[in-house]
Amino acid sequence: MRRRSVLAAAAGLAGGGWAPQDETPAWEGLTFLSHRKPIRAIHYRPVGEGRRSAIVMMHGSGARIASRGPWHELAMRFAGDGYEVLTPLFTDAWPDDGIRPPPMMEAWRDVGEHAIDWFIGRGVDRRRTAMFGYSLGSYVAVDGALGNSRAAAAIGLAGGVDVYTPRPPRRRIPVLIIRAENDTHVLPRNTATWVDFLREHDIPVRVEVIAGAGHLFRPPEWAEIFTRASAFYGGNIGRISQ
Known part of the structure; x- marks a missing residue:
């Protein structure tokens, strides 16, 4: 078990009646099973009882989970805001070959489902x-949450239909899509097509934009992403009165 400092941006940004604590959240590496395959992950825990809520974060293409860097820092911010967090390395279920046939995508979505379980x-x-997902992980997170998962809300960051073709949803839960204004990797029009698809299927989805950002976010932009995500989660899964 190890501890790290929560970044200052977490302080004072919480919603839903939660007050950030002075102590530091804890994190530890672990594995859990998805279809009998061990999936490596990092588990982050808030100080005390927290919100009694949990977030599963699905990384982008080519990423690795680590106890440093913006992905770790974002997870620490969520933990500082009172959430348990799990960051699975979903490519443990099926290594990414860049072609991504349907069984591969299904295996990745199942990792998110099993992390929620x-x-x-x-x-x-x-x-x-x-669920929370970035880039490739945005599709895995949102499409999976709208499938067989039991997750109650989902956020997709910097994702669009150029990542993969979405499936007709089986469930209807709140979705927040966050896009980068100047994204040249996942084009804004492809994010808009994804949003239109979700709305056509009666998914309650809203869109927020990180002004001036590209696909690779800078530290102040990650702080803004946290602020927007925290407000969304605090209004549904993280409500203290719930």
Whole structure:
């Protein structure tokens, strides 16, 4: 078990009645199973009881989970805001070959589903669980949450239909799509097509834009992403009165 400082941007940004604590959240590496395959992950825990809510974060293409860097820092901010967080390395289920046939995508979505189940098995109410994904992970997170997952909300960051063709949703949960204004990797029009697809299927989705940002976010932009995501989660899965 190890501890790290919560970045100052977490302080004072929490919603839903949660007050950030002075102590530092804890994190540890672990593995859980998805179709009998071990999936490496980092588990972040808030100080004390927190919000009794949980977030599963799905990384982007080519990423690795580590106890440093913006992905770790974002998870620490969520933990500082009172959430349990799990950051699975979903490519442990099926190495990414860049072609991404349907069984590969399904294996990745199942990792997110099983990560949510891992939290539920530890006593977290399914109505207080959510997905978060960046780039490739945005599709894996949102499309999976709208499929067989029991997650109650989802956020897709810097994703669009050029990542993969979305499936007709089986569930209807709140979705937040965050896009970068100047993204040249996942083009804004392809994000808009994804949003239109979700709305055509009656998914309650809203869109927010990180002004001036490209696909690779800078530290102030990650801080803004946290602020927007925290407000979204605090209004549904993270409500203290829930």
